[in-house]
Amino acid sequence: MDAGSRSISSGKSRAAAQRPLQEAGSRPYMPSLSTRNPSAKCYGDRFIPDRSAMDMDVAHYLLTEGKKDKENAAASPSKEAYRRLLAEKLLNNRTRILAFRNKPPEPENVFAADTVSSHQAKPAKQRRYIPQSAERTLDAPDxxxxxxxxxxxxxxxxxxxxxxxxxxxxxxxSSGSTSELVTVEEDNGPITSVSWAPDGRHLAIGLNSSDIQLWDTSSSRLLRTLKGVHESRVGSLAWNNNILTTGGMDGRIVNNDVRIRDHAVQTYQGHSQEVCGLKWSGSGQQLASGGNDNLLHIWDVSMASSMPSAGRNQWLHRLEDHTAAVKALAWCPFQSNLLATGGGGSDRCIKFWNTHTGACLNSVDTGSQVCSLLWNKNERELLSSHGFTQNQLTLWKYPSMVKMAELTGHTSRVLFMAQSPDGCTVASASADETLRFWNVFGTPEVAKPAPKASHTGMLWLGSAPPDQTPCPSRMSGMEKSIRKYAEDPTKSVMEILHVEEIPAKPILKRWTNDQGTYYPNIWHSTFYLKAMDVEAFDHTYVGLDALMVSGAPFAERRDGLGFEDRMACLVPGTLPGNGEIACVGKQRNC
Known part of the structure; x- marks a missing residue:
């Protein structure tokens, strides 16, 4: 159990005096050191003579000898003549002690015009400014x-x-207005979880009494109450289209179809203690769950059971690397099989997982309890919120996990984070009863319109080059070429393929062998799904050889080799254990 996790207080009298979600008091202005005493002027240093033309040993000798001459003014003329001749021979008449002269002019570079490169260096990407203070703070009593x-x-x-x-x-x-949706009865409260449906209109609320309420927020109307799903409080909720997945203190995970009367349609069983984290992948094919039993489970959508008694050992992966409760879960938006998880107070680690293989890709000790995780939707960055000792938000650069910023201001652990729909603003709620808004992810750059392709595309199954491919009515003969390219080591099917648009439809361009040779006349694409929703079947994409990895068709990197924006796309087909490639080529008449 994660230490110091529960502390529930009513605070009714304080709530009456303190209005929720109102602007907190502003801080006194403290001028920075750079703005104080603006009238102070800065002067240059004293003039220092140029010592490059000086011989310090000679200067020291001349100074000391001159002093001795004054003391021995009665020296004989012969000794004076001897000293003068000796000085001329040894010192070469260098009688100047300090040499004051101007700096010599810079030599003219007659080759300057010839040495300018014709290739101009690309300007370095300007580092994004990350504000260190919250742009807004609201009170959150109770x-x-x-x-x-x-x-x-x-x-x-x-x-x-x-x-x-x-x-x-x-x-x-949008308007900054606050409204109260519902106050539940004391026997059912407090509220223990909340989650918006994908439509942004319906809201699910989990209660301490084990009930789940569904609300229409546009009309402030309670639509239905799901009862009998759990035996105790419901601490986590996650939507997958019309399926509301709930996790309870009883360790059960239940899929509820909110459209039908008998809503509890499937269950996942694998946790022995409270389920405190639930997140569906972007494709809706995999579910990640974390519990107070220090376990992380990866479930496949097809592995749920309609019979609770038969719901054992259903997990795709059971991961036991964390040493404390696993609550913080975040699926990567740019790599569908990448999951980030955070452990509680005795673990303090952020771990990264390949959910297809179950491999732990990296682990970073943050030094404090990890309460929540959020990916930047526009950059390769991860934001984490923490507890004791600093109660900070930390922005990490992925995959190097270099700290980019630490945002402080909360005085108690930052329990919850939420991201705005545009991905720019992050809200953090803390046990210090404040809600803060941070412009941590910045404004996304407006993408330039891609130039239209000079050719149009058509889809067919198979893997032969376009000039060897029959019309769609004769696609049945393409299995031979698929097998040929899979077996020929000089033309092995690799994932080193480039993502392009043709037009406005994602495709994979070119094949390469392991030496990086391009075959520019070969074009490949994903299987044509509805609106090219390539994420819908990412669990079926597999490799044709050991050099390929599983993943979504447009995954942007492969761990270990560092290829960017390259991955082959396969769909279920006739090759044993592999798949059939869907290709796209130049439009031609049949």
Whole structure:
């Protein structure tokens, strides 16, 4: 159990005097050191003579000898003549002690015009400015200080929901207005979890009594209450289209189809203690769950059981590397099989997993309890929130995991984070009963319109080059070429393929062998899915040889080799254990 996780207090009298989600008091202005005493002037240093023309040993000798001459003024003329001749021979008449002269002019570079390169260096990408203070702070009285709960979410309609004790509040980020959705009965409260449906209109609320409520926020109407799903409080919720997945203190994970009366359609069983983290992958094919039993499970959508008694050993991967409760879960937006997880107070680590293989790719000790994780939707960055000792938000560069910034201001552990729909702003809720908004991810760059391709495309199955491919009506003869390219080591099917648009449809361009030779006349594409929703079947993409890896068709890197934006795309087909390639080529008449 994660130490110091639960601390629930009513705080009714304080809540009455302190309005929730109102601007917190501003701080006094402290001028920076650079703005003080603006009238002070800066002067240059004293003039220092140029010592490059000086001989310090000679100068020292001349100074000391001159002093001795004054003391011995009665020296004989013969000795004086001897000294003068000796000085001329040894010192070469260098009688100047300090040499004051101007700096010689710089030599003219007659070759300057010839040495300029015709290739101009690309300007370095300007480092993004990350504000170190919150742009807005709101009061959040009666926020339950419990590590295992999930009390805040930001919906696609730009409305943030946060549970404060028994009451659910909605804060409209567009207008800045706050409204109260519901205050649950004391026997059912407090609220223990909240999650927006993908439409940004419907809100699921988990209760301490084990019930789950579904609300229509546009009309503030309770649609239905799901009962009998769990035996105790519901601390985690996750949506997958019309399926609401719930995790409870009883260790059960249940898929609820909210469209039908008998909503509990499937279960996953594998945790022995409370389920405190639930997240569906972007494709909806894999579910990650973390529990107070220090376990992380990866479930496949097809492995759920409709019979609770038969729901044992259903997990795709059971990962036991964490040494504390696993609550913080975040699926990578640019690599579908990459999952980041964070451990509690006795673990303190952020770990990265390949969910296809179950391999731990990296582990970073953060030094404090990891409460929440969020990926930047526009850059390869990860944001984590922490507990004792600094109660900070830390921005990491992925995959190097170099700290880019540490955001401080909270005085107690930062339990929850939520990201705005545009991916720029992050809200953090802390046990210090404040809600802070950070412009940590910045404004995404506007993508330049891609130039239209000079050719149009058509789809067919097979892998032969376009000039050898029959019309779609004669696609049945393409299996021979598939097998040929898979077996011929000089033309082995590799994942080193480039993603292009043809037009406005993602394709994979070119084959290469392991020496990097390009075959420019060969074009490949994913199987044509609805609106090219290539994420929908990412679990079926497999490799034709050992050099390939599983993953979504447009995964952007392969661990270990560092290829960017390259990966082959396969769909289920006739090759044993592999698949059939869907290709795209130049349009031609049949």
């Amino acid at each position: 926020l339950v200080d419990d590590y295992y709960l999930n009390l805040m979410d930001w919906g696609s309609s730009n409305v943030l929901s946060i549970a404060l004790g028994d009451t659910m509040y909605l804060w409209d980020a």
